[in-house]
Amino acid sequence: MSSSPTTPAPKRAKVLVVDDDQIVLKAVSTILTREGYQVVSIDDAVEGLTAAKDPSIDVAVLDIKMPNLSGMDLLRGIKAARSDVEVIMMTAFATVETAVEAVKAGAYDYLTKPFENIDEVSMTVAKAAERKALRDRARALEEALSARNQFEDLVGQSSQMRAVFKLVETVSHSTATVLIQGESGTGKELVARAIHYRSARKDKPFIAVNCSALTDTLLDAELFGHVKGSFTGATYNKKGFFEAADGGTIFLDEIGDVPPATQVRLLRVLQEGEVKRVGANEPVKVDVRVIAATHVDLSRAKEEGKFREDLFYRLNVITIDLPPLRERPEDVPLLTHHFLKLYTAKAGKRVTGFTPRALEALTCNRWTGNVRELENVIERAVVLTSKEVLDTDDLPPGFQEAPQAGAQVEVFSLAHLPYAQAKRLAMRAFERRYLTALLEKHNHNVSSAARAAGVDRSNFRRLLKQYEVAGRSMKRSKDGDDDDALDAAS
Numbered sequence: 001m002s003s004s005p006t007t008p009a010p011k012r013a014k015v016l017v018v019d020d021d022q023i024v025l026k027a028v029s030t031i032l033t034r035e036g037y038q039v040v041s042i043d044d045a046v047e048g049l050t051a052a053k054d055p056s057i058d059v060a061v062l063d064i065k066m067p068n069l070s071g072m073d074l075l076r077g078i079k080a081a082r083s084d085v086e087v088i089m090m091t092a093f094a095t096v097e098t099a100v101e102a103v104k105a106g107a108y109d110y111l112t113k114p115f116e117n118i119d120e121v122s123m124t125v126a127k128a129a130e131r132k133a134l135r136d137r138a139r140a141l142e143e144a145l146s147a148r149n150q151f152e153d154l155v156g157q158s159s160q161m162r163a164v165f166k167l168v169e170t171v172s173h174s175t176a177t178v179l180i181q182g183e184s185g186t187g188k189e190l191v192a193r194a195i196h197y198r199s200a201r202k203d204k205p206f207i208a209v210n211c212s213a214l215t216d217t218l219l220d221a222e223l224f225g226h227v228k229g230s231f232t233g234a235t236y237n238k239k240g241f242f243e244a245a246d247g248g249t250i251f252l253d254e255i256g257d258v259p260p261a262t263q264v265r266l267l268r269v270l271q272e273g274e275v276k277r278v279g280a281n282e283p284v285k286v287d288v289r290v291i292a293a294t295h296v297d298l299s300r301a302k303e304e305g306k307f308r309e310d311l312f313y314r315l316n317v318i319t320i321d322l323p324p325l326r327e328r329p330e331d332v333p334l335l336t337h338h339f340l341k342l343y344t345a346k347a348g349k350r351v352t353g354f355t356p357r358a359l360e361a362l363t364c365n366r367w368t369g370n371v372r373e374l375e376n377v378i379e380r381a382v383v384l385t386s387k388e389v390l391d392t393d394d395l396p397p398g399f400q401e402a403p404q405a406g407a408q409v410e411v412f413s414l415a416h417l418p419y420a421q422a423k424r425l426a427m428r429a430f431e432r433r434y435l436t437a438l439l440e441k442h443n444h445n446v447s448s449a450a451r452a453a454g455v456d457r458s459n460f461r462r463l464l465k466q467y468e469v470a471g472r473s474m475k476r477s478k479d480g481d482d483d484d485a486l487d488a489a490s
């Protein structure tokens with residue numbers, strides 16, 4: 001094995017050349033080195049496979065006939081380990097079969113030996129290197145984009161969610177109290193966690209408390225702790241969540257449900273930075289950042305006298321409003337794929353995606369339970385399905401009819417969707433109904449229906465297939481044109 005010195009041409013790709021024929025190996029390596037490529041030349045197929053695993057290799061030029069490991073096996077091995085490497089095969093036996101086999105196995109192109117001119121070698125490598133560079137750029141762009149669609153564990157690409165990400169980033173650098181408002185399942189706890197884990201407190205505890213899940217006495221004792229004998233059942237001294245979260249963050253979910261007496265205690269923590277255990281005389285200093293969340297309108301609760309005004313203002317230093325999912329349908333496909341990835345990995349299943357109509361049905365749903373409901377729907381679909389691509393029948397009842405059943409689109413509220421999306425749905429509904437009516441009129445004869453519509457027959461059949469108009473329930477054509485009438489079925 002020999003390796004030429006690396007050429008300092010910065011934009012040039014790194015090419016691996018593998019051939020047991022020393023003369024060819026030297027000739028190809030010399031041509032490519034002269035062209036400014038970094039070249040690694042190797043005279044053994046097994047060693048070539050090891051060398052190809054180097055992530056800096058962009059293109060591999062392989063002889064098809066070598067001892068130990070054939071060029072075809074080497075090609076397969078390289079593609080299995082590094083599917084992004086562009087491979088060019090060299091064959092002395094220019095048969096169509098070997099070339100086709102190589103391309104089928106993932107080769108970019110092939111060269112026939114002896115080379116007619118050296119330009120052929122350098123041009124083929126140049127094209128392969130260009131393709132590799134293009135793919136690398138596309139992948140980098142994709143990664144950058146997906147990084148922008150994800151912020152900590154929060155996924156979203158809508159302008160509303162991007163604004164939330166920005167706000168979270170800003171507030172995580174301060175210690176100000178934050179109030180997160182949003183319907184149930186919109187991701188309030190996720191936002192609170194994102195703030196904590198981006199803040200300087202990230203190595204200290206994050207404690208989440210659901211204030212509506214505990215009775216009044218228990219809530220007090222859990223939040224502030226208690227001393228032995230302070231109430232029935234208090235058989236020992238106990239630290240509360242505030243003391244446990246010292247140095248970190250406490251997340252008070254459903255803050256609107258906190259009873260008046262607890263509101264007073266909370267105010268004290270926020271004002272004085274100290275807690276008094278239930279039954280204790282002396283307060284304890286704590287350094288805790290408070291993030292509260294509510295799904296009820298807290299300012300209305302304040303106006304109605306159900307929530308203390310002073311506490312409201314203490315909590316409401318910075319407000320983050322999480323929009324309901326139905327107001328940001330552009331996040332649905334992204335979230336859907338995010339959960340699909342999550343739950344297929346969990347279930348160890350191979351489910352690669354959704355049919356367009358399933359995605360549309362998901363996008364148009366009203367999602368009263370917001371992201372939590374969407375997450376549950378995807379988890380359920382992944383667990384129950386035996387398919388690789390999920391369709392509407394993998395979704396709960398109700399998803400089958402909504403967007404693709406044209407007859408229902410008028411009653412199906414489109415008002416929560418952006419104009420372009422609502423229009424597209426309405427158009428689809430119209431097309432489906434039009435095709436159904438047209439076929440009825442022409443006794444399910446595709447040829448005459450296409451003629452009457454003024455649409456080319458093959459395009460017309462494509463439309464039928466797309467909208468699945470000619471379903472099993474359709475009657476057979478009476479004029480014997482059975483094929484035409486029912487080809488689109490199934």
Ligand SMILES: Nc1ncnc2c1ncn2[C@@H]1O[C@H](COP(=O)(O)OP(=O)(O)OP(=O)(O)O)[C@@H](O)[C@H]1O
Nearest residue numbers: 153154155156183184185186187188189190371372
């Ligand atoms: N933007 C998002 N990206 C990814 N997952 C999300 C997003 N929003 C919510 N989720 C997921 O949805 C579920 C509900 O989120 P979370 O518990 O944060 O909502 P919540 O608003 O606090 O709900 P509740 O008011 O009922 O407590 C969680 O499993 C969470 O991971």
